[in-house]
Amino acid sequence: MNKNRFDNKLSHPGLAFQPLYKQVEEHVTQLIVEQRWKPGEMLPNEFQLASELNVSQGTVRKALNSLTAAKILNRKQGIGTFVSEHTGHHSLYRFFPLIADGKTPELPKAELLSVETHVATKQVAEALELAPKAKVIVLTRRRILNDEFCIAETIFLPHKYFAILEKQPEIPHTLYHFYQTQFNLTVRDTRDSIKAVLATKQDAEMLGINEGEPLLEVTRVTHSLDNKAIEFRLSRCRSDKYHYLVELG
Amino acid sequence: MNKNRFDNKLSHPGLAFQPLYKQVEEHVTQLIVEQRWKPGEMLPNEFQLASELNVSQGTVRKALNSLTAAKILNRKQGIGTFVSEHTGHHSLYRFFPLIADGKTPELPKAELLSVETHVATKQVAEALELAPKAKVIVLTRRRILNDEFCIAETIFLPHKYFAILEKQPEIPHTLYHFYQTQFNLTVRDTRDSIKAVLATKQDAEMLGINEGEPLLEVTRVTHSLDNKAIEFRLSRCRSDKYHYLVELG
Numbered sequence: 001m002n003k004n005r006f007d008n009k010l011s012h013p014g015l016a017f018q019p020l021y022k023q024v025e026e027h028v029t030q031l032i033v034e035q036r037w038k039p040g041e042m043l044p045n046e047f048q049l050a051s052e053l054n055v056s057q058g059t060v061r062k063a064l065n066s067l068t069a070a071k072i073l074n075r076k077q078g079i080g081t082f083v084s085e086h087t088g089h090h091s092l093y094r095f096f097p098l099i100a101d102g103k104t105p106e107l108p109k110a111e112l113l114s115v116e117t118h119v120a121t122k123q124v125a126e127a128l129e130l131a132p133k134a135k136v137i138v139l140t141r142r143r144i145l146n147d148e149f150c151i152a153e154t155i156f157l158p159h160k161y162f163a164i165l166e167k168q169p170e171i172p173h174t175l176y177h178f179y180q181t182q183f184n185l186t187v188r189d190t191r192d193s194i195k196a197v198l199a200t201k202q203d204a205e206m207l208g209i210n211e212g213e214p215l216l217e218v219t220r221v222t223h224s225l226d227n228k229a230i231e232f233r234l235s236r237c238r239s240d241k242y243h244y245l246v247e248l249g
Numbered sequence: 250m251n252k253n254r255f256d257n258k259l260s261h262p263g264l265a266f267q268p269l270y271k272q273v274e275e276h277v278t279q280l281i282v283e284q285r286w287k288p289g290e291m292l293p294n295e296f297q298l299a300s301e302l303n304v305s306q307g308t309v310r311k312a313l314n315s316l317t318a319a320k321i322l323n324r325k326q327g328i329g330t331f332v333s334e335h336t337g338h339h340s341l342y343r344f345f346p347l348i349a350d351g352k353t354p355e356l357p358k359a360e361l362l363s364v365e366t367h368v369a370t371k372q373v374a375e376a377l378e379l380a381p382k383a384k385v386i387v388l389t390r391r392r393i394l395n396d397e398f399c400i401a402e403t404i405f406l407p408h409k410y411f412a413i414l415e416k417q418p419e420i421p422h423t424l425y426h427f428y429q430t431q432f433n434l435t436v437r438d439t440r441d442s443i444k445a446v447l448a449t450k451q452d453a454e455m456l457g458i459n460e461g462e463p464l465l466e467v468t469r470v471t472h473s474l475d476n477k478a479i480e481f482r483l484s485r486c487r488s489d490k491y492h493y494l495v496e497l498g
Contacts, residue, residue, distance in 0.1 A: 019326075038313035069318050070498070077268075095497055189498020195488035196445035196463035214463045223498075239444035246495050248344055248439020249319070249473075 010081045020055055024063035027053070029072065032083055033226040039085040039180055043073070072188070072225065086177040086187065095176060095190050097244050098237055100145055105245075108143040108150065110173040115139055117159060117166060127221050127232040135159035137166060142206060143235075150242055152206040156232040161185060179230065186225045189222070193219045194244060203236050216244055269304055273312035276302070278321065281332055281435070282475040288334040288429055292322070321437070321474065331497050332430070344425060344439050346493050347486055349394055354494075357392040357399065359422040364388055366408060366415060376481040384408035386415060391455060392484075393430055399491055401455040402478045405481040410434060428479065435474045442468045443493060452485050 031037055043049065046064065050057040064081055067073040071094070072119045074084050099105050120128065120136045128136070143151035155175070157165065162183060165171070171179050179185040197217045204211040216239050222231040237244065280286055280330065299306040305409035313330055316322040320343070323333050328452040348354050369377065369385045377385070385405045404424070406414065413434060414420070421427050446466045453460040454465065464485050471480040486493065 065314055097495070097497075187498075189496060192495040192497070193492040194443060194465065194495065195492050196465045198463050199490075212308045214447050216443065216465075219492075237445075243442040243444050243468075246346070246441040246443065247438060248346075249436070249443070 014136040021059045021062035021066070024053060024055060024059055025066050028063060028067060029225055033184075033224075034202065035184060037083050038082050039186070041083050042080045043082070045080065070188070073188075080098065084186075086174070086180045086181065095187065097192075097246065098143075098145070098150060098242050099245050100242055103146075105175075106145060108145045111142045112171055113140040113142065113169065115166065120156065126230050127219075127229065128156065128158050129229045130160075131157055137162050139171070143190070147244065148241075149207045149238075151235050151237045152203060155231060156234075158228075161228065161230060175231075179224075185228070185230050187230070188223050188225045188227070190220050190222045195219075197236070207236070207238055209238065209240075213238075213240070215239065218244070270311035270315070271488065272309045273304060273308055274300060274315050277312060277316060278474055281321065282433075282473075283393050284433055286332050288332050288435070290332050291329045292331070319437070321435075333435075334426075340468040344436065346441075346495065347392075347394070347399060347491050348494050349491055352395075355394060356423075357394045359369075360391045360393060360398075361420055362389040362391065363414065364420065369405065376468075376478065377405065377407050379407055386411050388420070394491065397490075398456045398487075400484050400486045401452060403484060407477075407479065410477065410479060424480075428473075434477070434479050436479070437472050437474045437476070439469050439471045444468075446485070449487070452472045456485070456487055458487065458489075462487075462489070464488065467493070 028043075037043060043064075044052070046057050046060045046195055048062045048098050049064075053060065064073060067231070068081070071084055073081050075081050095106060096105075098108070108155050116138050117135055119133050120130055122132070124130075124136060125132055125134055128134075129197060130136070137159055139155040141153050141155065142149045143153060165183075168182070176187045179187065195217045199207070199209055199211055199213045199215050201208070203210050203215060204213070207215075216235075216237040218233075218235040218237060220231070220233040220235070222233070224230045261330045277292075286292060292313075293301070295306050295309045298313075302309065313322060314448050317324055317330070320333055322330050324330050345356060347357070365387050366384055367387050368382050369379055371381070373379075373385060374381055374383055378384075379385070384407075385463075386408055388404040388406070390402050390404065391398045394403060414432075417431075425436045428436065444466045446464050448456070448458055448460055448462045450460050452458070452464060453462070456464075465488050467482075467484040467486060469480070469482040469484070470478060471482070473479045
């Protein structure tokens with residue numbers, strides 16, 4: 001085992017006094033962030049990891065259990081442990097909670113309306129932990145379920161992480177997979193704040209509804225595996241035929 | 250080990266072909282449901298459980314990990330594994346997602362307005378998996394955050410599980426803890442469907458706002474540990490100064 005790895009981790013003040021398995025968990029996460037193990041790749045077995053990291057197999061198992069619970073890794077029974085990829089249907093749905101009433105979850109299509117570079121407003125800079133007036137790439141899209149516009153969304157991405165996005169010939173519908181494969185930014189978690197609002201004239205035009213109809217406004221901040229704020233997203237969602245589903249427990 | 254326990258579990262068609270740890274998980278859950286282990290009680294250690302259930306310690310650990318992840322059990326480092334109680338601040342907040350803007354989560358107070366017994370409507374009977382026209386106990390409450398009414402809620406409980414509630418002299422604010430301690434019904438999960446609606450005249454009177462203001466309508470179905478639908482709840486929430494928070498990941 002290369003001792004420097006852990007020495008290096010331990011010198012980080014935020015990581016002091018963590019239980020051993022937590023340190024192993026952070027270390028494995030770091031290896032994924034550094035793409036030593038890529039999305040979809042199989043990890044060495046517990047025995048090999050324990051021996052390489054000079055900890056017990058129980059500690060490795062505890063760390064891998066925790067990363068599996070966080071969906072950063074996934075286990076295939078009798079095969080091994082893999083780095084999660086944001087391609088599987090499960091992980092695509094996981095972060096998309098708007099569902100047509102009485103239907104099963106379905107992934108919406110996206111119509112990309114514009115890609116522009118702007119100076120971040122105060123709200124966006126704060127949410128993305130950027131310096132005031134930092135540059136952001138702004139995508140506007142409409143999402144489509146059942147051949148109907150259901151969401152008008154504005155997505156703000158830090159220019160410092162996504163500079164090359166401006167030059168991409170094509171931007172796919174499944175952005176989180178795109179961030180993972182093209183930018184090595186894997187979504188770890190999202191935080192949605194939901195409010196009820198009245199449709200503005202612009203919402204009404206975007207969604208083909210009447211001004212003043214009630215909409216769900218979902219404000220999302222997304223963090224990557226290495227804890228960067230990578231996306232701020234403002235979604236204005238119809239809920240006359242759709243609902244935002246939350247399962248707790 | 251009393252072999253009948255597992256034989257009994259295995260004779261249940263829904264449990265056939267489950268991995269061993271899943272069977273142990275179901276079995277431990279059943280023991281909690283039957284109050285063999287009560288909320289707050291410490292479980293025997295892994296070694297004792299493995300020996301009593303005649304499975305390996307690894308299998309017991311896997312089952313307990315899964316129940317801990319589901320928050321049915323909780324671990325206290327160096328002490329042991331306990332049956333979760335719905336008293337801790339964490340578990341009380343866990344199912345209450347409305348937060349005042351810019352504030353930290355706080356548990357709202359409740360003003361109980363009425364307790365009545367009714368015949369279930371079709372929607373309520375379906376949500377609670379009851380026979381048509383089954384009896385339900387209906388509570389209406391207003392929730393209070395920062396000395397202000399923020400939610401008007403109507404709660405429907407199956408009469409068959411909650412009959413004695415009509416005779417309770419006092420109904421506390423923290424219902425889930427009350428269900429657990431008085432009715433032996435532990436909340437396992439909730440499923441919220443969220444829509445944006447316009448305040449009706451009644452909402453306006455209940456919440457001290459204007460008719461036509463946008464509100465979040467949260468429709469919740471709650472299941473117990475033994476998978477009974479125990480509560481249907483309709484909440485009309487202000488979101489002018491509050492937001493519904495969802496953290497995914």
